[in-house]
Amino acid sequence: MxxxxxxxxxxxxxxxxxxxxxxxxxxxxxxxxxxxxxxxxxxxxxxxxxxxxxxxxxxxxxxxxxxxxxxxxxxxxxxxxxxxxxxxxxxxxxxxxxxxxxxxxxxxxxxxxxxxxxxxxxxxxxxxxxxxxxxxxxxxxxxxxxxxxxxxxxxxxxxxxxxxxxxxxxxxxxxxxxxxxxxxxxxxxxxxxxxxxxxxxxxxxxxxxxxxxxxxxxxxxxxxxxxxxxxxxxxxxxxxxxxxxxxxxxxxxxxxxxxxxxxxxxLGRADDMINTGGVKVPANAVERLLERHVDAACVVGIEHPEWGQIVAAAVVGAADLDQLRDRVRAELGAPAVPKVLRAVAELPLRGPGKVDRAAVRRILDPIVRDAPGSS
Missing domain, CATH: 3.40.50.12780 (ANL, N-terminal domain)
Known part of the structure; x- marks a missing residue:
């Protein structure tokens, strides 16, 4: 054997x-x-x-x-x-x-x-x-x-x-x-x-x-x-x-x-589709838009008591987060705008070049839970 x-x-x-x-x-x-x-x-x-x-x-x-x-x-x-x-x-x-x-x-x-x-x-x-x-x-x-x-x-x-x-x-x-x-x-x-x-x-x-x-x-x-x-x-x-x-x-x-x-x-992973307030937002589409303006981005869905899920994003090399939100709104519509958008020094990886999406959720989830009205 x-x-x-x-x-x-x-x-x-x-x-x-x-x-x-x-x-x-x-x-x-x-x-x-x-x-x-x-x-x-x-x-x-x-x-x-x-x-x-x-x-x-x-x-x-x-x-x-x-x-x-x-x-x-x-x-x-x-x-x-x-x-x-x-x-x-x-x-x-x-x-x-x-x-x-x-x-x-x-x-x-x-x-x-x-x-x-x-x-x-x-x-x-x-x-x-x-x-x-x-x-x-x-x-x-x-x-x-x-x-x-x-x-x-x-x-x-x-x-x-x-x-x-x-x-x-x-x-x-x-x-x-x-x-x-x-x-x-x-x-x-x-x-x-x-x-x-x-x-x-x-x-x-x-x-x-x-x-x-x-x-x-x-x-x-x-x-x-x-x-x-x-x-x-x-x-x-x-x-x-x-x-x-x-x-x-x-x-x-x-x-x-x-x-x-x-x-x-x-187009992205099937489980990366974010259902926020009954609207389905493809995380990959938001990522691609953000990556035109920042060095790297990861978009994830995070559970939320009011919206079901919300769009959340971590970006590397961002200069103006409000401007990024405006760009998403203009090209993909209001539901795709990240309700949580955070600049980080680097994205966590789980392999060569592969972003650890679970780790990104852990980074962003406390922000959601600590926000007023989220509990």
Whole structure:
């Protein structure tokens, strides 16, 4: 019986070959020990071993372990290289405990190259990234990296950083939505916006177009994905697996639509719709508007005795909160105006580039509860 072992992120690259061919245990990079241990009969396959278990809390904070097979990881890596223009050498700029970082390592193994890894112990630093790009570009062939929007924003703010980006043949953006403003700031760099998650072995839809072999459809307006990159399900949670993996499709919690040219547009999470006074306000739409005027924003719904829910927002880099409210009112209507709007130094994160919405609610909820007439 194969087992899952917890490993440090720094060990993943060396242990991956044995995990992929089944001669070694499945890897749990940086995950809780509760997800380690023997694999159940439905969690592994002799012909296609479970190679990695990725710990993810999703948006609810409930720890889950996503079971990703060797074939799913390899299929994702090969499809990514095909879309980007061929195998190459990668800069690992995100932690290898998350699926985006793990996939950089898998792509490197598939390409037969050695990644250049940043030391992220003290956080992401643009000079370190520039040096890593310089090192990787000394090797002939194609050169890539994978980033999250917060990293890209820091890079493009530095002339040397933008110059380094433009040396690369592909920059896969994941973790969070890439705003049009940030994409424009990175003009001249080969930026690709990727949509996916641990359950799809990383990004599987690039700039709205599925990778080869991946299928996308809408189920009750929710994005559903099929193809060879799908995970097996959730560790020790057959109930969650049955709920989300249905007839070969993974049904996400994201709302989507198809544009006129057939591209997928992700509109936000289904559970991020805020019902305030009987009016439904999409949190994602308010966030996108605010992010045109601030460095970052997170919009959440908070329970309220009078309104049912109210729109609440935390923003980074705000100059005039009243002006922000006026902009929301003018473009989205009065119900979308945040009744609670707070400037913060930074948004709490639960992964690379992913805002911890539950933590934002905890920050904003005391403001609501302490307000006059809220009890």
């Amino acid at each position: 194969r087992t899952v072992i917890a490993v440090a992120a720094a060990e993943v690259f060396d242990r991956l070959p044995a995990a992929l061919d089944g001669s070694g245990p499945a890897l749990l990079p940086g995950g809780p020990q509760s997800l380690a241990g023997p694999l159940g009969p439905d969690e592994d396959s002799a012909g296609d071993p479970t190679a990695v278990v990725v710990a993810t809390s999703g948006s609810t904070g409930e720890p889950k372990g996503v079971l990703i097979s060797a074939s799913a990881l390899v299929a994702s890596a090969e499809a990514t290289h095909k879309r980007l223009g061929g195998p190459g050498r990668w800069v690992l700029a995100t932690p290898a405990r998350y699926v985006g970082g793990i996939q950089v390592l898998v792509r490197s193994l598939v390409a037969g190259t050695e990644p250049v890894s940043l030391d992220l112990a003290d956080g992401f630093k643009v000079p370190d990234f520039v040096a890593a790009v310089d090192e990787v570009c000394r090797t002939p062939g194609r050169h890539y990296t994978a980033l999250v929007p917060t990293q890209l924003a820091r890079i493009v703010a530095v002339p040397d950083g933008l110059a380094a980006l433009r040396r690369l043949d592909g920059i896969v953006m994941g973790g969070a939505r890439l705003s049009p403003e940030l994409r424009e700031a990175a003009a001249g760099a080969a930026v690709v916006s990727a949509y996916g998650m641990s359950e799809t072995a990383s990004g599987c839809v690039y700039d709205g177009v599925p990778l080869d072999g991946v299928g996308v459809r809408l189920v009750d307006d929710r994005v559903a994905i099929t193809g060879p990159t799908l995970a097996r399900g959730y560790r020790n949670r057959p109930d969650l697996t049955a709920e989300s993996f249905v007839d070969g499709w993974f049904v996400t919690s994201d709302l989507g639509r198809f544009t006129g040219d057939g591209r997928l547009e992700v």
